[in-house]
Amino acid sequence: xxxxxxxxxxxxxxxxxxxxxxxxxxxxxxxxxxxxxxxxxxxxxxxxxxxxxxxxxxxx
Numbered sequence: 001x002x003x004x005x006x007x008x009x010x011x012x013x014x015x016x017x018x019x020x021x022x023x024x025x026x027x028x029x030x031x032x033x034x035x036x037x038x039x040x041x042x043x044x045x046x047x048x049x050x051x052x053x054x055x056x057x058x059x060x
Contacts, residue, residue, distance in 0.1 A: 011033065
């Protein structure tokens with residue numbers, strides 16, 4: 001998902017502190033979201049190289 005999507009930015013800002021606070025935990029979180037009346041599962045991944053958060057749609 002592009003970070004220009006307001007929902008994506010909101011999700012990243014909501015989970016970023018938890019993902020960055022404990023480096024011993026998993027660097028990703030899977031979330032259920034609804035966008036354009038479609039239920040989706042998104043995975044937010046914290047990358048340690050540069051601390052960039054990425055949002056990826058979970059393809060099934």
